[in-house]
Amino acid sequence: MNKPDVSRELLAWYDRNARGLPWRESHDPYRVWVSEVMLQQTRVDTVIPYYHEWLAVFPDIHSLADANERQVMHLWEGLGYYSRARNMLKTAQLLVEQQAGCFPDLVVELKKLPGIGDYIAGALASIAFGQDEVALDGNGLRVLGRLVEFEQPVNEPAGKAAMRTLMQKMLPHGRAGDFNQAIMDLGATICLPRNPLCAQCPIREHCLAFEHASQAQFPQRTKKKPIPQYIVVAAVIRKGGCVLVDKRKANGLLGGLWEFPGGKQEEGENLQSALVREIKEELGVEIAVQESLGTYRHAYTHFKVVVTAFSAQILKGEPAALAADEIQWVEPDKLEQYPMGKVDRLIAHSLL
Template sequence: MKKEKYASIRKGLLQWFQLHQRKLPWRRNHLPYEIWISEIMLQQTQVKTVLPYYERWMARFPDIASVAEATEEELLKYWEGMGYYSRVRNIHKTAHIVMTDHGGEFPREHGAVLKLPGIGPYTAGAVMSLAFNEDFPLVDGNVERVFARLFDIDSPVKEKENQKLIWKTAKELIPSGMARDFNQALMELGALICLPRTPLCGDCPVSGSCESRRAGIVDQRPVAGKRKSLQPIQVAIGLLLRDGKIFIQKRPPHGLMPHLWEFPGGKIQENETPEAALVREFREELDLDICGLNKIALIRHNYTSFKVTLHAYFCTLVSPHQEPVLRTAVDGRWVTPDQLQDYAFPAANRKLIRML
């Protein structure tokens, strides 16, 4: 029965995919470089969000050599808004390794791909199956949801034993020599039909094999895991003005959002007003005394593990002849408002720039 069920799933999925697959830019030529970049971008990000970033990236960095030759700052700027900036740094490291150790050609061996910075089993499986059509499984959030419903997995899919089962099943299901189409079909089914909240079971090509549909519990699969609560953080930042320019500083290479530019400021301490926090932070970080605080915005933004409430102010120097002394930042510059577009900022800072 298992053999018959797998055969039915393969046939239904592949036939459906041939008729309904989306025309996505990384599917035109199935080049390993394009597959790699698209899969890194697509981690925890929807296709519709990724598309403009992907097209802009490829227009500027059409191959691995162009990535290796670029500066980290330029790569960060083209990645700005995607978040998870460690990814772009790993892309830069990988590009250098591919150029120096693999003659500029993306390696075709699974073990060699897994050794590259920022590439784990998922991305390695994507490159091997989608670029080289090798029989390697590929499991993303869409595939986890499809399998949770198809095979009625009655506990959270992220649990260790369920992950083993899903990856094992994904490998067993691959029709030999057809990994590219089959893996894409699985992900496409989750993206277009087996939706998180409103699955379109009537349009599903494998609904006849779906155990949770047969039991009438599709809406109860996948079982939700424990949701991690976001830590709230109150932050005050200042747009320091002098002679028509604004001071920005560059974050250090370690810690949160390394090497991104930002407006100076920091966390508001308990029983401290935003204004008092900003004055204190400018003294501690830059040895500057500021005045003329004028609140311009209150911005809220959620990151992976915390949610920020950003209190933003215009401010000026008490003494116009003071110069910043960098104590935590690694660089600082006075820039015109138009020049802010040339630097990569954290998402909450970028929201403020768009408002300005």
């Protein structure tokens, strides 16, 4: 493979076929940053409406820095990986306080900011600041992995590092940002994970996987572990016209979002007694469980859950931390204002 030829032909293809995406209308570092964070492990079609709404509410880094966590989480609800949103708020506040709201332009400095790692640092440096830096993502691993029939597993650090070195050698001087995005567009529209459209590929004549019809074998990945399934119960505890919701701890699953209290069923326990136990442990009150409100199945990254929601009421005691900003009685039609994960949102909607 002749690397300069591949890069030149790929750029020529990109000049004619670049996708017209909202975040490509300017190279404003703030906008590039917002798009890259949202696009992390998330599809373009999913991101577009969130991107527009975000920019309408937070048009620049100063407006974001002035926001509170609830505003940010509300805009992010449904996108997943919620630590991304909290880290964006942290970075915005940090840059406004310490750098007059300006992003640093060096990769090493960018990577010090919360939520900015190898990929986004390279994307900002190359796309927003015009530097010759690599931005290697899942598309790049697939495109380049096939191009050279890369034998190491690309989901391991050593394999990624070697791919980064390869991509660095291919960077066209002065157009790294376009090159990085060209690789992504090629991976997203032609060099697809399954059934790639090689007949339309501008660099197929350089591609070893195309030559050997081995596209399905690259890139190599090590196997994933099978995921467990948990049985979970949640309580819709009523008092007057209100229901009780609590805020999840900042880190971990659905961190910082609100939920209906509950937890996992233990071995040899029925659903109702599991719920009574969980509420006793979590809130320090005793409840009477009434009827089931429905069952919800959901798959997270490393496990699945089957959630059953029950209506309930308090028999004895008061929820402990009610004074804190961690637990509240809320009228059902106002639950919309409380950012939640998918399952809790479905439960909330069932109450209306």
